[in-house]
Amino acid sequence: MWRSLADDFALRRDGTEARMAVLQQVMLAVVVLVITAFAIIAAIPGDLTLFFVGVAMVFVMTIVTMLVPWNAISPWAVGIVPVIDVVAILFMRAAFPESGIALLWLFPVMWLSASLGLAGFLAANLFVWVSYGWVITAGKESAFSFALILLPIVTLAVSAGAYFSLRRFAAQRTLLDKQALVLGQSLKRTQHQEQLVTQVLDSVDFGVIRISPDGAVTVTNEAHARMQHALISADGHNRLPAFDADGQTPLVPERMPVARAQRGEVFDNQIVWFGAPDTTRRALSVTARRLRDTQGADAGTVVISRDVTAERTALLARDNVVASVSHELRAPLTAIVGYLDLALETEGIPEKVRGDLDVATQNAERMIQIISDILSATSSSKSTVDVTVSPENVDLQQLVLASAEAWEPSALERRITIFTDDVQPTHAYVDPARMRQVADNLISNAIKYGREGGSVQLAVYGDGVASYLLVRDDGIGLSPDDQSRLFRRFFRARTDVGGTGLGLAICRDIVRAHGGEIIVGSEQGVGSVFLVRVPAQVDVPLPPIDPEEALNMSGAITTAGRSDMEATR
Structure with a gap:
């Protein structure tokens, strides 16, 4: 409470003292001027000398108010003007007791209450009540009437209203000042953040x-x-x-x-x-x-x-080189196949030689197909190879055993054993040449990336709807990040092992062209497993299967399963 009272007595300079003083004093001077003119014209009886003394005081204070720089001096100094106005109105009231001039006291009372706070409110009422009391005790009033007590009561009410209005205005202004401060701080933070964001955006190269x-x-x-x-x-x-x-x-x-x-x-x-x-x-x-x-x-x-000019230019140059090399390889291979066909048509060649020529022809044709796939993989297609398949009913067991036999010499060079005990008779509805390409690629990768002196396990089995080819090695394994990129074109898990990085991408698209999928499971330091799932019958689509469940069913021991569908998303 005491702090609130202290705040009421403390004056805050807000730069409006001069404007308020001039406004209040000019309004009073205008009203006094009108009253003076009326008094002269109407020839109202009274003490004109005393009346004009009061009028002169008002006009003198009006001139002073306009000349004094109130904003540069003490805020209490402005209270002198309304106090002198009270005295001037007292003289005018004494000159014409019945004129009602005492109502002019409302001007200085409101001014003091509004400009000086609680101190002005108390001082204004004190001066008015003392002045009014002096007039009454001096015998200047007629008989008692309600008008006699109404003036001080109205003066008190008006000054109280001005004082409380001032307090309310001051509270609202304080609140607005705080809000303005908060808004200003928020604006500075926003501008600072905007500047930081702009600097960050301007520092990046995209x-x-x-x-x-x-x-x-x-x-x-x-x-x-x-x-x-x-x-x-x-x-x-x-x-x-x-x-x-x-x-x-x-x-x-x-x-x-x-x-x-x-x-x-x-x-x-x-x-x-x-x-x-x-x-x-x-x-x-x-x-x-x-x-x-x-x-x-x-x-x-x-x-x-x-x-991405440099990147796209480099990719285009690489594709051009691969396409050029592949084209140059395909031309002599086509000639080789042609001469092999001529040799096979020669009569009287031994059967063993004919068999050798058949093997050479088949491998030459496979090389031409592989080169065609490489050309397709280096085309403008983003992530897939244009693959055409001609499926038929195939014994998957014989196909995989033939591929394992073909890669046996490469396995012996690294002292790797290829186990085919789990390669069971299984029919599949696939393109035999394309499926052989998939088997060759997976088996060759298992040998290249497997542990020297280790093993590669092959398995072929089916459930009547789907047929499976499993290739498992005990090599270095793949990290989760490598597994997510495994089927991307030109990706290679190890750069010290030969290859183009196209093999698995081509295998994936061959298997997809059959309506199947490749599931991969791997653990670093343990090895990897690739499970190929293709249709067993014509016009029988494969139902969805959980990759990890498929690997568990195959007996592969891995920490995670991932299908080629997931690996390329």
């Missing part, structure tokens, strides 16, 4: 733009600006022409990444080439994602672009 829900671009970073500048043609006016991922198909404006994002589309890694073929070109990879605010409403789209 372009970022934000598109508002109405399609307007509202945020860009420096990297995006640099990329856009680099896409301007040599004349400095026109934008370089845009082409699709193949670098040849012109990209219509509706298919441009920003146009798609403005329509609300979401996409990943759209490749756009800028610049005509056979010229210096740039490739951008663009991704668009929708944004949501804290309420879940649409907040627009963020578009991220990366310069």
Whole structure:
């Protein structure tokens, strides 16, 4: 309570003292001027000398009020003016007792109560009551009436209203000042965070733009600006022409990444080439994602672009080299097959020689097929190989045993034993040449990546709906990260082992073309297992199966199972 009272007596300078003083005093001067004119015109009887003394005091204080720099002196000094006004009104009231001039005391009373707080409220009422009491005791009043006591009561009520209004206004102003302070601090934090975000966006080497829900671009970073500048043609006016991922198909404006994002589309890694073929070109990879605010409403789209010119150029060069080498290999192999066919047509050759020629012909044709797959794998297709299959009813046991026999010499070089005890008679509805390609690739990988002096276990079995080929080694195994990338083109778990990184990608697509899948399980330091699952009958689709359950059913001891479907998602 005492602190509240102390606050009421403490004056706070807010820079409005001069304006308030001039306003209050001018209003009083105008009213006094009107009363003076009326008194002169109406010739009201009274003490004119005393009346004009009071009028002169009011006008003198009005001039003083306009000249004094109240904002530069003590706030208590402004209280002198309304106190002198009380005295001036006292003289005017004494000059014309019946005129009601005492009502003018409301002006200084309100002023004191509103400008000086509790002290002004008490001082105003004290001066008015003392002045009014002096008038009454001096015998200047007529007989007792309600009007005699009404004036001090009204003065008290008005001054109280002004005082409490001041307190309410001060409380509201304090609250607004605190809120303004909080808002100011929040604004500074927001500006600081915005500056940090801008610095982060400008420090990255990929372009970022934000598109508002109405399609307007509202945020860009420096990297995006640099990329856009680099896409301007040599004349400095026109934008370089845009082409699709193949670098040849012109990209219509509706298919441009920003146009798609403005329509609300979401996409990943759209490749756009800028610049005509056979010229210096740039490739951008663009991704668009929708944004949501804290309420879940649409907040627009963020578009991220990366310069992938070097990457795409390197991939194109690699594909060109592989395609060129594969083409050069296929030509002589085709000639070899042709001459082998001629040799087989020669009459009188021994049966053993004919058998050897058959084996050579089959392997040469397999080499041509493999080369065709490599050419397909290095085409513009992102992750798959164009595979055609001609399935038929095949004895999977004989196919796998023949593949194991073919790879026996390679296994002996590394002192690896190939176990075929679990290769059971099993029929499958597959393309024999393609399935042999899968078996050869899995067995050769097991030998290459297996432990020297170890073993490779083969198993073939079926359940009437699906037929299975299992290849298990005791090699180094695969990490979870390697398992997730195992079926990607050109991925190799070890660079010290020969290979192109295409074998498993081709195997996966061959098996998928049959409507099957490859399941992989591996544990580092223990080994890996590959389980191929293909249809056993024509027009009988394979039901879904849990990869880990399939591996457990096969007897493979692994810590995790993963299908090729999951590995490439």
